[in-house]
Amino acid sequence: MEKEKLIGGEFKPDEAQHLLYLMVLTRAFEENAEEMYALGKVHGTMHLSIGQEAIAAGASSALTRNDYLLNTHRGHGHFLAWGGDLNHMMAEFLGKETGYCRGRGGSMHIADVESNNLGANGVVAGNLPIAVGVGLSIKIRKTDQVALTLFGDGASNEGAFHESLNMASIWDLPIVYLCENNLYAMSTPFDQAFKIEEISTRASSYGIKGVTIDGNDVFAVHKAVREAAQRARKGDGPTLIEAMTYRWRGHSKSDRQAYRTREEVKEWMEKDPIPRFAAKIGVNDTEMEEIRQQVKQDIQKAVEFAENSPEPDLSTILEGVYA
Amino acid sequence: MRELTYREALYEALDQVMKKDERVFVIGEDIGVYGGAFGVTADLQQKYGKERIIDTPISEAGIAGACVGAAITGMRPVGEIMFSDFVVLSMEQLVLQAAKMRFMFGGKAKVPMVLRLPEGSGTGASAQHSGSYENWFVHVPGLKVVMPSTPYDAKGLLLASIEDDNPVIFCEHKLLYKTKGPVPEEMYTIPLGKSNIVREGKDITIVATSVEVMRSLEAADQLAKEGIEVEVIDPRTINPLDMEPITKSAIKTGKVLVVHEAAKTGGFGGELVSRIMESEAFAYLDAPVRRLAGLDTPIPYNRNLEYHTVPQVENIVEEARKIVQGVY
Numbered sequence A: 001m002e003k004e005k006l007i008g009g010e011f012k013p014d015e016a017q018h019l020l021y022l023m024v025l026t027r028a029f030e031e032n033a034e035e036m037y038a039l040g041k042v043h044g045t046m047h048l049s050i051g052q053e054a055i056a057a058g059a060s061s062a063l064t065r066n067d068y069l070l071n072t073h074r075g076h077g078h079f080l081a082w083g084g085d086l087n088h089m090m091a092e093f094l095g096k097e098t099g100y101c102r103g104r105g106g107s108m109h110i111a112d113v114e115s116n117n118l119g120a121n122g123v124v125a126g127n128l129p130i131a132v133g134v135g136l137s138i139k140i141r142k143t144d145q146v147a148l149t150l151f152g153d154g155a156s157n158e159g160a161f162h163e164s165l166n167m168a169s170i171w172d173l174p175i176v177y178l179c180e181n182n183l184y185a186m187s188t189p190f191d192q193a194f195k196i197e198e199i200s201t202r203a204s205s206y207g208i209k210g211v212t213i214d215g216n217d218v219f220a221v222h223k224a225v226r227e228a229a230q231r232a233r234k235g236d237g238p239t240l241i242e243a244m245t246y247r248w249r250g251h252s253k254s255d256r257q258a259y260r261t262r263e264e265v266k267e268w269m270e271k272d273p274i275p276r277f278a279a280k281i282g283v284n285d286t287e288m289e290e291i292r293q294q295v296k297q298d299i300q301k302a303v304e305f306a307e308n309s310p311e312p313d314l315s316t317i318l319e320g321v322y323a
Numbered sequence B: 001m002r003e004l005t006y007r008e009a010l011y012e013a014l015d016q017v018m019k020k021d022e023r024v025f026v027i028g029e030d031i032g033v034y035g036g037a038f039g040v041t042a043d044l045q046q047k048y049g050k051e052r053i054i055d056t057p058i059s060e061a062g063i064a065g066a067c068v069g070a071a072i073t074g075m076r077p078v079g080e081i082m083f084s085d086f087v088v089l090s091m092e093q094l095v096l097q098a099a100k101m102r103f104m105f106g107g108k109a110k111v112p113m114v115l116r117l118p119e120g121s122g123t124g125a126s127a128q129h130s131g132s133y134e135n136w137f138v139h140v141p142g143l144k145v146v147m148p149s150t151p152y153d154a155k156g157l158l159l160a161s162i163e164d165d166n167p168v169i170f171c172e173h174k175l176l177y178k179t180k181g182p183v184p185e186e187m188y189t190i191p192l193g194k195s196n197i198v199r200e201g202k203d204i205t206i207v208a209t210s211v212e213v214m215r216s217l218e219a220a221d222q223l224a225k226e227g228i229e230v231e232v233i234d235p236r237t238i239n240p241l242d243m244e245p246i247t248k249s250a251i252k253t254g255k256v257l258v259v260h261e262a263a264k265t266g267g268f269g270g271e272l273v274s275r276i277m278e279s280e281a282f283a284y285l286d287a288p289v290r291r292l293a294g295l296d297t298p299i300p301y302n303r304n305l306e307y308h309t310v311p312q313v314e315n316i317v318e319e320a321r322k323i324v325q326g327v328y
């Protein structure tokens, strides 16, 4: 009975609406980020997840805010889906004192430890060994939490991947390893860096469950993460999920994208996860337009908040190095 | 002489040496089609193929190890670590293998490899992509550490590093890639262990490395207008370190300021100051030898904080002026 009320067997209607909002918001945040970069309002670089929004929406919604998030450099969507506040996120992006990291971290290091969001990571695979410690801590403290650990296809070829998955598996740690395979690590195509067809097959070398799923399908991601979290909470250890997706934009702000064809990008743009999810949950064009307008307003307000926020004071330059 | 950017000078060095010496190959992340994160390898893969410009998975321990293994078996690898920060993942192969191998094997092996590291802040890349770690390597006997500050030095020092029979850590600075300067067309080497007196002066000696050489020269220009004549020395290689021009200069001016971007505590400046104090220059000093270096903090994201984390031209001017005036 209960099941029938859930859309696609996974979401209540308002929950589905909210996830759609988050996906539209993530995309708008990143499009706005690009614009601000072009206008010289932000410096450094940024990694956009446009095209990959389904993974964040599907994953965070399968967990509670008592769980932990270990994010990557391409993590704006995960940050928002975990419950990040747009205003303070925007402020961090602009390096302001009111930002989540007081303007010290920027988009690549954005974190909110209070909400168990343990941060984006500028080091590829840098969060994988940390996940072991988080899992271990959960086990020692005997809570039923789970650590959601994100990484890319490229990260799977760092030595840290092996050490982390092996340790997590031998100790049955409650970790969901969620690999966002967007077919490229910077300019390196998947088949140039792997001899295997699917990263998830590596799970077998650690004696754990591995699955490859459609990462542009919110439902598939949600289901896979939900099941992995259930196993983890029962004490059955980690799972390796490989979510297949594609980044529409360049790797970062300095990418000419000579390593792939326009046709390939176009092909994937037709698999846009946002209209796909909207259709599946029965949101029509008018409703979609309303969401877009809402998002536009929210972004505008966040930009205003961030721009009106103070810069960090120079006298505080050494604050935060030590506790 | 024709001018090249620092980036172009490095490219030309690689191009020329690869044409001449089949033992040389380049290995790193996204150095092929992408041309390297900072464009140094540009189109070299088109010229020399995938077997000599080798794209790797994201595996820094593997890159360093591949260099070590190839070097002890007759090749002359040049590794690229995308950002200097990620060399921490290569440390075992560099510190415990490459650096000690020749010694452990009774002097019977050689490890002629170069590992290129783009260092430094100033690009808004924040704490994990902006570090300057050169002094870590100075502390490891068996490694050489090179820090070019101009396009001319970049080319000559890279060619010398590739020719050298030891593992060389080659520290480039991200802010220097676009700087321009005269570079000879032919191949040439600058010996490792030869300090360069970049500007002569009689009132104070500034010893600076990498991007701080550029800033010190600018500071010297400004100070000249106040009648303070600065001598600027660039050691170019910080191990081996050529002290002679530095002590001579210290004897001449009696005042020394050391400038580098890396964090002050445990930085190369400490070593340099100690060597000056241990030298015959000690008796000639009119003021404490002082250091101007990065603050002891990770590099912040915020633009203004980032700017003030490392020595800028105005800081050098102020510090040098204080030393000359005897107020510090």
Ligand SMILES: Cc1ncc(C[n+]2csc(CCOP(=O)(O)OP(=O)(O)O)c2C)c(N)n1
Residues within 6 Å of the ligand: A047, A073, A074, A122, A123, A124, A125, A151, A152, A153, A154, A155, A156, A180, A182, A184, A185, A186, A251, B029, B058, B060, B082, B086, B089
């Ligand atoms: C240890 C380390 N090596 C290299 C880099 C530079 N870098 C940043 S992201 C990236 C590609 C990562 O690819 P992937 O893991 O597939 O994630 P994606 O960017 O595709 O989301 C590289 C090489 C880094 N940040 N850390």
Ligand SMILES: [Mg+2]
Residues within 6 Å of the ligand: A152, A153, A154, A180, A181, A182, A183, A184, A185, A186
């Ligand atoms: Mg990828």
